[in-house]
Amino acid sequence: MSSILSVKGVNKRFGGLQALGDVNLDVAENSCHAIIGPNGAGKSTLLNVLVGKLIPDSGSVVFDGQSVLGRQPHEINQMGISRVFQTPEIFADLSVMENMLIPCFAKRDGAFKMKAIGAVFGERDMVQKAEEMLAEVGMLEKRDMVASSMSRGDKRRLEMAMCLVQDPRLLLLDEPTAGMARADTENTIELLKTIRRERGITMAIIEHDMNVVFSLAERITVLAQGTPLVEDIPDNIKGHPKVREAYLGEAQV
């Protein structure tokens, strides 16, 4: 399988702290790749490099044959990378439907389009697309709710729907179940599994929760002190002595 995202020799230093040291990583197309590691391993830094929020000191990040370095977050999104945040980032004051329409318009019209006269809901194609996506994640009956009034789990679901409606080529997930109740976590895992199965979207997932990682990932990279320790399939990671030492030793499996 060819790799859709390839990170080569990335270094990032914050003052005296080597946040990322010579990180090499390949995410294969149509796979779910998890990046795990103890706190301070550089997971979030790596993610921020991937989405253009941070520029590494050296190294390259290539997505689908094009470098992402030096591009703005909105340009990287347009290349086909969508990001799900640790705490759901949605348009809290807007209705669920409007939350869905915004990514639809962004996908069709690009970074900016002055369309100040036509009515939002007169755009039938967009409305239909948004409704289909909402139906897919089981939120159609909530379409007119104000987004902020929903449960944490629903907000997460909405955020994912907002990413998916843009048909991304790579979905980045930053601890998608952090701070969630057990039931919401199970729901989210189910949702992600369904998305993987039915849409075949490539996912890169950063996660603390081993349950989530082992039920989703097809490949796992273990990061420790800014450097990849091991990369392998889940079964081999579980028993790997180096990983136990660096990570699993301090957490429950």
Next chain:
Amino acid sequence: MTDQTTQTPLAKPAPAKSGLFGLEGKDATLLLVVFALVVFAPFILNPFPEGSGMAQFNAGYPDLMQRFVIFGIFAIGFNILFGLTGYLSFGHAAFLGVGSYAAMWSMKLFTLNVIPGIFFAIIVAGLFAAAVGYISLRRSGIYFSILTLAFAQMSYALAYSVLTPLTGGETGLQIKNTDNPLLSSIPEGEIGRANLFGAQMGSSYEMSVGSWLFTFNLGYYIAALFMLIAFYLSIRIFRSPFGMMLRAVKSNQQRMNYTGLTPKTYTLYAFIISGMYAGLAGGLMVAMDTQVGPERMFWTASGEVVIMAILGGAGTLIGPVLGAGAIKYMENILSKINKDVLHQWFAFLPEGMENVMVEVANIFVGKQWHFTLGIVFMLVVIFLPGGLVEGAQRVTARFRRKKSTSNTPAE
């Protein structure tokens, strides 16, 4: 049942474009209501017969009615920026002033017809807003507000001093008898007057019914027409994809960025549009009363439009218009009430009581009307964060609840 509820919305076709100029339901009603209010304002604002004790509360004279609609436009435009994107500009009076100067020069040099002047005002204010917005929008929150305030005060200072050849400095600009516009022929030595294809702004038709006197002023109706257009456009902007993006800017810029959008560009365009609205208001001011001075750009004028928007209800369609009306009414009506008037009101009381009541009431009227405005503003912000519009909504909600409880539950 569950299947049905999930299926129906998909099957239901999107609402067809219909209604009044592409507006639907509530919006069309709102536009019609505003249209009726504006057209019949000379009646509505003059409810008290001439010569009666209450006649001083009549607001139906041309000068004040013009101010209502002009400041209405100013506040509608301001609301497109502040109400939708949440960016609080504290320098919008600069665009009002620039629009006024531009319209003034159009009348001095080009033609005394107000239409080119007004369009010139919109364009120049828009360009100025583009420059100010481009720089100010590099920051957000309080820093953005301070930057816009700085620009406005700079414009004021420049108009007052360095740019005197262009702005007339302290005395401002008027049409003089030496002005001879390119397209208007004015007899030697006479002062030209602003007009619309020959009809003068000041011309009025007075209608007296019994002891009531109603004034229909051409200038007012021209300004009112512009205000209706401005209001209609603002409804369309609110309901458009562009308007939705502006609300997204207020809600979550981070998510916008990661959705492939550039919130800054959207905000800049909102800034320019609201600057053009301010320019239109400034141009109309000059059309109604051919003079302009730098004080039009002073920071208190910028603050006034902020108060208008918040008092009426920022982010609502009609709120800013109501806020502008309320403030201009207080400014012009309340400030005219003096001690003599108060003595008349309380004349029925015994001498001592009368004097006490007059002294107490005098705190709130006349030159002290700002005090009343301050109290009203505080009460609204504390008890009705959504402004006068929220107040109206609460009243109607309570009314409806009473109605529904008194009736047997329907459906």
